[in-house]
Amino acid sequence: xxxxxxxxxxxxxxxxxxxxxxxxxxxxxxxxxxxxxxxxxxxxxxxxxxxxxxxxxxxxxxxxxxxxxxxxxxxxxxxxxxxxxxxxxxxxxxxxxxxxxxxxxxxxxxxxxxxxxxxxxxxxxxxxxxxxxxxxxxxxxxxxxxxxxxxxxxxxxxxxxxxxxxxxxxxxxxxxxxxxxxxxxxxxxxxxxxxxxxxxxxxxxxxxxxxxxxxxxxxxxxxxxxxxxxxxxxxxxxxxxxxxxxxxxxxxxxxxxxxxxxxxxxxxxxxxxxxxxxxxxxxxxxxxxxxxxxxxxxxxxxxxxxxxxxxxxxxxxxxxxxxxxxxxxxxxxxxxxxxxxxxxxxxxxxxxxxxxxxxxxxxxxxxxxxxxxxxxxxxxxxxxxxxxxxxxxxxxxxxxxxxxxxxxxxxxxxxxxxxxxxxxxxxxxxxxxxxxxxxxxxxxxxxxxxxxxxxxxxxxxxxxxxxxxxxxxxxxxxxxxxxxxxxxxxxxxxxxxxxxxxxxxxxxxxxxxxxxxxxxxxxxxxxxxxxxxxxxxxxxxxxxxxxxxxxxxxxxxxxxxxxxxxxxxxxxxxxxxxxxxxxxxxxxxxxxxxxxxxxxxxxxxxxxxxxxxxxxxxxxxxxxxxxxxxxxxxxxxxxxxxxxxxxxxxxxxxxxxxxxxxxxxxxxxxxxxxxxxxxxxxxxxxxxxxxxxxxxxxxxxxxxxxxxxxxxxxxxxxxxxxxxxxxxxxxx
Amino acid sequence: xxxxxxxxxxxxxxxxxxxxxxxxxxxxxxxxxxxxxxxxxxxxxxxxxxxxxxxxxxxxxxxxxxxxxxxxxxxxxxxxxxxxxxxxxxxxxxxxxxxxxxxxxxxxxxxxxxxxxxxxxxxxxxxxxxxxxxxxxxxxxxxxxxxxxxxxxxxxxxxxxxxxxxxxxxxxxxxxxxxxxxxxxxxxxxxxxxxxxxxxxxxxxxxxxxxxxxxxxxxxxxxxx
Numbered sequence: 001x002x003x004x005x006x007x008x009x010x011x012x013x014x015x016x017x018x019x020x021x022x023x024x025x026x027x028x029x030x031x032x033x034x035x036x037x038x039x040x041x042x043x044x045x046x047x048x049x050x051x052x053x054x055x056x057x058x059x060x061x062x063x064x065x066x067x068x069x070x071x072x073x074x075x076x077x078x079x080x081x082x083x084x085x086x087x088x089x090x091x092x093x094x095x096x097x098x099x100x101x102x103x104x105x106x107x108x109x110x111x112x113x114x115x116x117x118x119x120x121x122x123x124x125x126x127x128x129x130x131x132x133x134x135x136x137x138x139x140x141x142x143x144x145x146x147x148x149x150x151x152x153x154x155x156x157x158x159x160x161x162x163x164x165x166x167x168x169x170x171x172x173x174x175x176x177x178x179x180x181x182x183x184x185x186x187x188x189x190x191x192x193x194x195x196x197x198x199x200x201x202x203x204x205x206x207x208x209x210x211x212x213x214x215x216x217x218x219x220x221x222x223x224x225x226x227x228x229x230x231x232x233x234x235x236x237x238x239x240x241x242x243x244x245x246x247x248x249x250x251x252x253x254x255x256x257x258x259x260x261x262x263x264x265x266x267x268x269x270x271x272x273x274x275x276x277x278x279x280x281x282x283x284x285x286x287x288x289x290x291x292x293x294x295x296x297x298x299x300x301x302x303x304x305x306x307x308x309x310x311x312x313x314x315x316x317x318x319x320x321x322x323x324x325x326x327x328x329x330x331x332x333x334x335x336x337x338x339x340x341x342x343x344x345x346x347x348x349x350x351x352x353x354x355x356x357x358x359x360x361x362x363x364x365x366x367x368x369x370x371x372x373x374x375x376x377x378x379x380x381x382x383x384x385x386x387x388x389x390x391x392x393x394x395x396x397x398x399x400x401x402x403x404x405x406x407x408x409x410x411x412x413x414x415x416x417x418x419x420x421x422x423x424x425x426x427x428x429x430x431x432x433x434x435x436x437x438x439x440x441x442x443x444x445x446x447x448x449x450x451x452x453x454x455x456x457x458x459x460x461x462x463x464x465x466x467x468x469x470x471x472x473x474x475x476x477x478x479x480x481x482x483x484x485x486x487x488x489x490x491x492x493x494x495x496x497x498x499x500x501x502x503x504x505x506x507x508x509x510x511x512x513x514x515x516x517x518x519x520x521x522x523x524x525x526x527x528x529x530x531x532x533x534x535x536x537x538x539x540x541x542x543x544x545x546x547x548x549x550x551x552x553x554x555x556x557x558x559x560x561x562x563x564x565x566x567x568x569x570x571x572x573x574x575x576x577x578x579x580x581x582x583x584x585x586x587x588x589x590x591x592x593x594x595x596x597x598x599x600x601x602x603x604x605x606x607x608x609x610x611x612x613x614x615x616x617x618x619x620x621x622x623x624x625x626x627x628x629x630x631x632x633x634x635x636x637x638x639x640x641x642x643x644x645x646x647x648x649x650x651x652x653x654x655x656x657x658x659x660x661x662x663x664x665x666x667x668x669x670x671x672x673x674x675x676x677x678x679x680x681x682x683x684x685x686x687x688x689x690x691x692x693x694x695x696x697x698x699x700x701x702x703x704x705x706x707x708x709x710x711x712x713x714x715x716x717x718x719x720x721x722x723x724x725x726x727x728x729x730x731x732x
Numbered sequence: 733x734x735x736x737x738x739x740x741x742x743x744x745x746x747x748x749x750x751x752x753x754x755x756x757x758x759x760x761x762x763x764x765x766x767x768x769x770x771x772x773x774x775x776x777x778x779x780x781x782x783x784x785x786x787x788x789x790x791x792x793x794x795x796x797x798x799x800x801x802x803x804x805x806x807x808x809x810x811x812x813x814x815x816x817x818x819x820x821x822x823x824x825x826x827x828x829x830x831x832x833x834x835x836x837x838x839x840x841x842x843x844x845x846x847x848x849x850x851x852x853x854x855x856x857x858x859x860x861x862x863x864x865x866x867x868x869x870x871x872x873x874x875x876x877x878x879x880x881x882x883x884x885x886x887x888x889x890x891x892x893x894x895x896x897x898x899x900x901x902x903x904x905x906x907x908x909x910x911x912x913x914x915x916x917x918x919x920x921x922x923x924x925x926x927x928x929x930x931x932x933x934x935x936x937x938x939x940x941x942x943x944x945x946x947x948x949x950x951x952x953x954x955x956x957x
Contacts, residue, residue, distance in 0.1 A: 004840055008829070229826045235785070236838045236885065237813020239806045321785045321812070 005249030008229075022626065023254035024261060026214045029619065031262025031302055036269045038294040046287035047279060048180050048190045050148040053100040054086055055177045055187035062175035069094025070172040071106055072164030075189070078155075078587040079575070080121065080130055081568055085153035086189070087133075087587075091164040098176045100156065102146020107158030110136035115147055115154040129572035133579045135159075149281035167584045168467075213421040214623040217630065227319060235321035243319055248310045255306030259299060266290075333383040333412060341376025341674060344369050348681035355685055366682050370431060373678050377427055381420055381667060386412035388666045392658070400654035408659060415663050418627035422709060423667040425616030426702065430675025431682075436606045438683050438692040446592050448566035451515050452533070456571055458578045458588035459530035459559035460493075461502075468493050468556035469582070475560060476581040484570025486563040487513065491530055492555035494547050500527040503558045504545040513563060517542050524549040530559035533591050562588075610701065617705040625712040628660055629719055636723040643724050652724065653717050660713045668706060735794070736761040736893055736925040737782050742791035743948075744777060751777040752788065753948035761892075764916060764926040766939035774948040775929045776897055782927060783816055783895045784808035796892055813838050817886030817894040817924070819915065821901040824882050825870035832857070832866040835884045842889070856884035860914050876907035883911065887918050893925045900935055912938050 055061060057073055072091030079085060090097075092106045099105055107113055112134045114122065119141055122131050134157055142154055164170050181190025230243050238246075274283050348369035356362045386409055393405025408415040446452045460468045475488050494504040505528050507519035517534055519526040523544035534540075547555065560578065564570040571590070578588045632639070639652055680691035737759040744752045751774045759765050759782075769775040780786040781793055784800045785808075793801040796815060800808060817838075818824070825834045833840075835853035840846065857863050860880045870878055879899060886894055899915060900908030916938045919926045928939055936942050944952040 003846070007833075008826075232824050232826050233837065233841070234809070235812070235818055235820070235824060236841065237809050237811075237816075238841050239809040241806065242841060322780065 002245070002249050005246040006253060008246060008250065020250075020254050020257070023251070024258035026622075027255050027258025027302060027306070028261035028265055029214075030212070031259050031298055032265035032269050033615070034298055034302075035262065035266040035290060035294070036273055038298070039266075039270060039288040039290055040273060042289060042291060042294070043273075043283040043287040044279060045180065045182075046289075047148050047281070047283055048182055049178075050146075050287075051181055051190040052178050052184075052187075053146060053176050054088070054154075054189040055179075055181060055184060056098070056100070056173050056175070057169065057171045058177060058184065058186045058188075059171065059173055059175070061179050061184040061187055062173070062177045064098075064175045064178055066174045067098040068096040068174075070174045071097040072159070072161045072170060073173045074164055074167035074170035076167070076169070076587055077589075078133070078579070079589050079593045080125075080153065080572060082593060083153055084593075085118065085155065087155045087157060089157045089159050089164050089167055089170075091159050091161040093161055098173060100142075100146050100176050102143035103140065103156065107136075107139055107156060109158050109160045109163070111139040112136055112155055112157040113140045113142050114138055114156075115142045115152050117151050118153045118155060121153070125572075126569075129569060129576055132576050135583075144284060147284075150284060151282050163584075168586060213417060214619050214626070217417065217623045217627045230319045231321060234319055240319070244311055248307045251310035252303050252307045255303040259302045262302075263295075263299070332409075333386050335383065337380045337383040339376075341373055341380045344371075344373030344376045345674070345677055345681065347372060348678055348685065351685040352681065353685075362686060366686060370678050370682070373674055374424060374427055377423060377667075377671060377674055378420060380670075381416040381423065382412040384666065384670060385416040385663045388662060389415065392662060398651075398654070400651050401658060403655045404658035404662070407655075408663065414627075414631075415659065416667065418624050418631075418660065419620070419664045419667050419709075421616065421620030421623050422664065422705070423671040425620050426668055426671040426705070427675045427678075428616070429698070429701065430672050431679045432606065433694045433698045434676045434679025434691055435682060436602050437694045437698075438679070438689050439602055439687065440606075441692040442687070442689050443595055450592075451563075452591040452595070454564050454566040454571075454590070455516075455532060455561055456564060456574050456578070456588050456590050457531040457559050457561040458582060458585070459491075460557065460585055461530070462493070463496075463502075467585075468558065471554050471556050473557050476577050479560075479562065479574060479577055482570060482573050482577070484565040484567045485574060486565060489513075489532065489561045489563065490557060491528060491532065491559040491561060492547075492552050493558035494527065494545055494555060497527070497546055500543055500545065501529045503528045503530045503532075504547045504552060504555065505532070506549055506552060510542070520544050525552060531591055532559075532561045560588075610697070614701070617701075617708065621705075621709050621712050624660065624664070624709055625716060628656065628713060628716045631659070632656065632716060632720050632723060639720070639724040649721055649724070652720055656716065656720060657713055661710060664706070664709055664713075668702075672702070734761050734797075735759065736763070736796060737927065738792075738794040739778065739782060739950075740792045740794075742778070742781055742788045742793065744781060744786060744788045744790075750948055752781065754791065755781075755945070755948060755950050757782075757943065757950050759925055759927060761925055762920075762923050763941065764919065764928065764939045766936035766942045767927060767929045767945055768931060768933075768936055768942055769945035770931070773945045775931075775945040777948075778945060778950075779895055779897055779927055779929045783818070783893075784811055813842050814889065815892045817889060817891035819879070819882050819886045819894065819896040819899045821898040825873075825878060825885075827870050830867050830869055831862075831873065831881045834870070834881055835888050837885060838889045853884070853888055856888055859918070860884050875903050876911060879903060879907075879911050880914065883915055883918070887922065887924070890922055891924055893927065894919050895927050897929045898931070899928070900930070900932070905934075908935070 054075060057075055070093055072089070072093070074089040076087050076089075077084060078087050088100075090106050092108060097106050103113055114134075119138065122138070125131070134155055136158065142156065144150075147154065159167075177184065177187065179187070181187040230238075230247070233243060233246075234240075270285070270288050273288055274285050348366065351365050351369070356365050389405045389408030389412060391405075393402055393409055396402035396405055448454065462468055471492075475490065479485060480488050489505065489509050491503040491505050493502055494500075496502060504525050507524055507526055510516055510519055510526055516532050517526075517528075518541050520541050520543065525545040525547045526542035527545040528542050562574045562578070564574060575588050642652065643649065676691060683689040683691055735758045737757070739755055739757040742752050742755045743750070753774075755774070755778055757778070767775045767778060777786065781788050781801075782795070784793070784795070784803065787808075788801055791801070792799055795811070800811060803811065812818075825831075826837065829837065832850055832853045835856055836844075836846075836849040839849035839852060844852075854866060857866055860883060862877055862880045862884070865873060865877055865881070870881075873881060879902075883899070886896075894915070896915060900911055903911060912935055916926070918924075926939070928935070930936050942952075943950055
């Protein structure tokens with residue numbers, strides 16, 4: 001019987017081969033994407049593990065062999081041209097100091113190792129903008145084992161034990177941490193891999209759902225013909241079990257072929273995947289790999305799943321010797337189908353002003369609500385399609401509208417199925433775009449010409465272990481005369497006074513630079529943050545400091561704020577000068593640099609969302625085209641008979657167009673509305689932000705997606721002419 | 733003669749619409765019976781009940797000495813495969829299979845190995861005058877050729893009963909007569925009982941006996957006289 005099933009699957013003429021190719025192709029695409037997601041998740045884990053050694057200051061997390069000689073160790077964050085850089089100052093105390101991966105030894109005082117990406121920057125950048133930050137000479141390049149990404153900017157700088165001991169946050173280590181940051185309490189360098197894994201899982205779901213719909217639609221293509229064949233076999237005595245076996249063999253064969261093809265496609269996808277920086281940094285290609293468990297899971301699971309799906313699909317129909325009967329007449333969808341989507345949105349609304357305290361609680365609350373809304377849309381889809389089609393039939397003035405309305409109302413599930421993938425793609429995109437656009441608008445990168453971009457500050461924070469420079473510490477020589485530097489302001493440390501910021505600045509300085517904010521009327525000294533970031537609550541006016549102007553020069557320095565023209569040369573020269581002058585504290589940064597890390601990650605996710613939407617739209621579009629072709633094929637005889645009785649082809653075209661375009665446009669509107677509502681509720685609840693309108697790219701993407709879908713509908717029209725010719729009216 | 737088929741008070745409705753309302757019929761072994769009647773009279777439904785394709789709502793069906801209306805789906809499938817043959821008006825060939833594979837299908841489903849099944853199937857091509865069509869698919873056959881292939885498939889398992897529902901309905905009169913000649917001749921040679929549903933008098937003329945079905949009941953001789 002299995003041989004017969006195989007024979008039927010592969011030698012059933014052009015239609016059977018086309019069906020096999022279509023299902024196989026859909027499965028191949030699904031398998032390749034699934035493997036890509038697994039590889040992505042594995043890469044995030046691998047990359048995180050690569051960060052482990054940078055957490056070596058968390059001595060209690062170290063598990064490796066203990067070195068005989070402790071090493072001085074101080075990790076700090078630095079920037080170059082907006083890119084984050086890790087700098088570790090180390091001090092060797094003996095021949096057996098612990099050595100990080102990718103290096104053969106720790107650098108001695110006056111030596112340093114750098115990552116390959118930093119080495120090439122050093123070679124191409126004037127020393128006064130970068131190289132002068134590192135005392136001594138470069139003695140080597142850190143190997144891949146010590147890098148999180150090929151683009152990582154890392155420097156390991158050798159200093160004397162005394163020098164390292166004076167650096168903020170310095171410690172002594174005897175072991176290198178090799179535990180992944182996600183498994184290490186207190187480790188702070190690394191990526192939030194749980195969150196990324198969760199996001200990649202959502203991405204997988206967003207991609208896989210349209211794909212499953214596509215596979216389902218492709219499997220159903222020419223179902224009428226297949227079912228007719230099964231009925232003929234039942235007539236001559238095939239038992240239901242034999243029919244199920246034959247159908248299962250067919251589906252499994254297609255899925256197995258597709259799975260093999262998917263594995264062949266994966267390496268191509270992998271090449272593109274290493275360019276998408278989910279974590280903010282590129283992956284090493286080798287990290288984008290699969291485990292044996294992944295391979296087994298997909299290799300065996302997909303064909304097995306196809307076999308189960310084929311059995312399940314046949315359970316829904318009863319193939320009798322006289323033809324195919326639905327096991328039960330599908331009842332029209334009921335209004336309860338609207339409940340899950342309403343519940344999802346209500347859940348999100350409920351958390352406004354009730355934001356869960358923990359990250360896990362927030363993840364569960366918000367992703368739970370968004371997931372529920374997503375599932376709710378799929379559940380509600382057939383009901384909405386039916387409601388829309390009934391209105392269409394009631395208002396119909398032309399036969400085409402009536403036929404389309406009645407057909408959709410008769411089987412709204414089938415009508416919706418064709419566009420469900422598209423709907424989910426639009427929902428996911430709308431949520432992602434709504435959330436990301438709004439967060440970037442509030443917290444994103446700022447352009448040159450704004451204070452947050454142009455102003456570099458170096459600060460000392462006694463409550464975070466920093467030692468404040470003395471009151472008479474001068475502005476580093478040459479800083480004010482650096483080309484592109486407009487001014488250098490000194491913020492003094494007034495200490496903790498009530499709830500005021502700890503910094504103090506003369507109001508005359510602020511008056512010279514009104515873009516930094518203002519003192520309240522009559523005040524001589526303003527209470528400011530060390531980096532001169534804007535006052536809280538969106539106000540332009542700082543609170544007055546209790547200090548007098550005369551007291552200011554005697555207060556220790558809290559920070560130097562360098563106002564530049566935003567040029568790279570001015571910023572990096574100033575930074576290098578400040579770092580050379582104050583080598584032991586926190587490194588200077590602009591407000592834009594430290595706050596845009598998060599926004600940049602979001603922009604990466606926006607890119608990922610764009611990739612998802614394009615892939616989903618393509619898959620959903622294919623699904624729609626296949627579904628339309630299948631629908632035309634199934635009804636070729638009645639359509640041919642209608643043509644014989646004088647119905648014009650244009651009228652039939654109108655039927656097909658209405659049948660597809662009405663649910664397409666209706667569910668698109670619902671999906672977009674639900675997506676932005678969910679995004680708005682999340683933003684309000686989690687971040688207290690308002691939803692900002694999406695950028696032009698969103699409209700272009702959605703417009704293109706819908707246009708392509710309508711184009712696909714149009715592309716099936718030649719098929720309609722071909723298959724509804726008079727020969728189809730024959731009883732053969 | 734003993735009864736090959738017997739229907740006793742068979743009733744069957746499709747939803748609210750009654751198709752058979754207490755039909756009684758006895759078909760003797762080796763007999764060729766033509767079931768006639770106007771459209772919608774229930775003649776095809778009666779054939780489907782006699783063949784175990786449909787299960788009546790009420791009444792009993794006996795075939796080849798055993799009650800079949802209370803058999804389960806698999807048992808009725810096996811009965812159709814092993815003891816019955818079928819020739820219908822159209823749509824009965826599996827389009828993906830070649831003509832010889834279509835003929836061999838009941839044997840393959842019954843567990844006969846491929847080569848012997850195909851060998852037995854090929855023998856019928858010569859007998860029915862369709863030599864050379866063995867490798868063709870249903871779409872490459874004319875109506876008459878397809879019907880002969882269907883007849884070969886109906887007879888390849890040497891059935892005890894051959895059910896034919898409008899076997900010439902889609903054929904011109906000349907081809908129809910050829911098919912009927914072959915059907916009756918082959919059935920008689922095998923000693924098979926034939927139940928032939930038709931609305932054409934010239935087709936019914938091939939039968940030993942004609943019965944009439946009206947409004948779901950057998951109205952003229954239900955039993956051979």
